[in-house]
Amino acid sequence: MSGQPPADLQYTVEHEWYAAGAPATVGITDVAADALGDIVYLELPAVGDEIAAGAVVGEIESTKSVSELFSPVSGTVVAVNQAAIDDPAVVNGDPYGAGWLLKVDVTGTGQLLSAEEYAALAAR
Amino acid sequence: MIQETNVSETRSPLHDEHVALGATMTPFAGWLMPLRYSSDIAEHTAVRTAAGLFDLSHMGEIAVHGPDAAAFLDHALVGAISQVAPMRAKYTMICAADGGIIDDLVVYRLADDDYMIVANASNAATVYGELVERTAGFSVDLRDDSSATALVAVQGPRAAEILRATAGLVEDAQISGGTAFDALRYYACLRMRFEGQPVLVGRTGYTGEDGYEIWLEADRAVALWRALLAAGQPFGLVPAGLAARDSLRLEAGMPLYGNELDRTTTPYDAGLGRVVVLDKPGSPDFVGRAALVARAEAEPHRVLVGIVGESRRAARHGYPVLSGADVVGTVTSGAPSPTLGVPVAMAYVTPDVAAEGTPLAVDVRGRAEPVRVVPLPFYRRPR
Numbered sequence: 173m174s175g176q177p178p179a180d181l182q183y184t185v186e187h188e189w190y191a192a193g194a195p196a197t198v199g200i201t202d203v204a205a206d207a208l209g210d211i212v213y214l215e216l217p218a219v220g221d222e223i224a225a226g227a228v229v230g231e232i233e234s235t236k237s238v239s240e241l242f243s244p245v246s247g248t249v250v251a252v253n254q255a256a257i258d259d260p261a262v263v264n265g266d267p268y269g270a271g272w273l274l275k276v277d278v279t280g281t282g283q284l285l286s287a288e289e290y291a292a293l294a295a296r
Numbered sequence: 297m298i299q300e301t302n303v304s305e306t307r308s309p310l311h312d313e314h315v316a317l318g319a320t321m322t323p324f325a326g327w328l329m330p331l332r333y334s335s336d337i338a339e340h341t342a343v344r345t346a347a348g349l350f351d352l353s354h355m356g357e358i359a360v361h362g363p364d365a366a367a368f369l370d371h372a373l374v375g376a377i378s379q380v381a382p383m384r385a386k387y388t389m390i391c392a393a394d395g396g397i398i399d400d401l402v403v404y405r406l407a408d409d410d411y412m413i414v415a416n417a418s419n420a421a422t423v424y425g426e427l428v429e430r431t432a433g434f435s436v437d438l439r440d441d442s443s444a445t446a447l448v449a450v451q452g453p454r455a456a457e458i459l460r461a462t463a464g465l466v467e468d469a470q471i472s473g474g475t476a477f478d479a480l481r482y483y484a485c486l487r488m489r490f491e492g493q494p495v496l497v498g499r500t501g502y503t504g505e506d507g508y509e510i511w512l513e514a515d516r517a518v519a520l521w522r523a524l525l526a527a528g529q530p531f532g533l534v535p536a537g538l539a540a541r542d543s544l545r546l547e548a549g550m551p552l553y554g555n556e557l558d559r560t561t562t563p564y565d566a567g568l569g570r571v572v573v574l575d576k577p578g579s580p581d582f583v584g585r586a587a588l589v590a591r592a593e594a595e596p597h598r599v600l601v602g603i604v605g606e607s608r609r610a611a612r613h614g615y616p617v618l619s620g621a622d623v624v625g626t627v628t629s630g631a632p633s634p635t636l637g638v639p640v641a642m643a644y645v646t647p648d649v650a651a652e653g654t655p656l657a658v659d660v661r662g663r664a665e666p667v668r669v670v671p672l673p674f675y676r677r678p679r
Contacts, residue, residue, distance in 0.1 A: 206320065209335075209336045209539055210335050210336050210337040210338075213608045213609065213610075213632065215608075215609070231609070233608075233609065233610060233632065234632075235539060235543050235631050236336060236539045237612075238610070
């Protein structure tokens, strides 16, 4: 079951979250993790890759299905979560914490939702 | 990514149990059924190592009764159903006149003149309609018991111990049909009593493990579900959803209607020609026979094979299978195998690339991922 999305994050309609910062952090929401089921494989961009807001930058694969990772931001990938690549279960267990996916030096953002807006979307 | 639920979907008699257990519910073939309770991999593993409890109340049950029941089923289905002994079960199919598969079925013979047909939920109404149309000239009564009947399954190596330990579930030689529980063979069934009333127990399933399926009236399902869960907990029984059921059957190489089987597929295409009995003494011209005879004698255009991925990205339903730059087939089911730790899939491919060990590729969302052909099933339980 999904809880309320953390109020200090921003979100995409594709169920990614974005924590502003230098660098910023990107992950998927618990709504996304729950819908996918047990995640078994993450394909993430490489450190140094330029990524664009709204573009597909990776894949998240579970036993049951596969989902694309859309970047909430434009910028340069400065870190990927190797621990999550090695054990993707951490994304199910702690999607807003230890299950983060990317750290990005941000040059711009796409259209982002507040926690309130995202909660309303996810409840539909 | 998020599936919508719809109030028009039929709820299982166990719906409130699933919600109380925290299940993620999913629409499936017109029903709202549990997809998973917590972790689908944990549920899958529990079935392989201990046991899982499944609600399969969405499956269709059709009762066939009357003096011509056996002859009718020989005519309507592709197997020699009249040859099934009482209290035994048989995997079979109902085909159209052109040999295409309408559904795959398990038929339980409950008495000389009494059968229960278990159909897939998505096809239950179609199968019932087809059977009714095929009754002309036979003295037989059909009854669609699907909505009045609940089905729960206990699957896994601890299943027999769990049923023996279940409070209220007892043997009764007066109604059993001749078999003791401990002597019940694979693809056989017996009647037991649960809280005094008869239930049907089959040693059948769709997971590749030992296990049992239990049918009873829908209004008694909650009591049985709770009794099984309580009895099973010391043995490691967990409730398991449709996600685990699908990955379990895939590892076991079992076909799923809509994926490996459909109206454009004959039993021979699916590698299941063994279910077709072309020469049935009492039924020289069963429905689909002429087309199936021709198909049995023809060279196959395609072959159902197992493939194992050599990268991490899994082939999925509908993805093209490649040999070099040529498309040589289509994936019918695929997933990362929880038991084997690698992606596995079933696919229809042209016969020239169907040999075990053939290196192929699957177009996984634009990138060719290497795979090789392996024998089915991917997983066989230790005996």
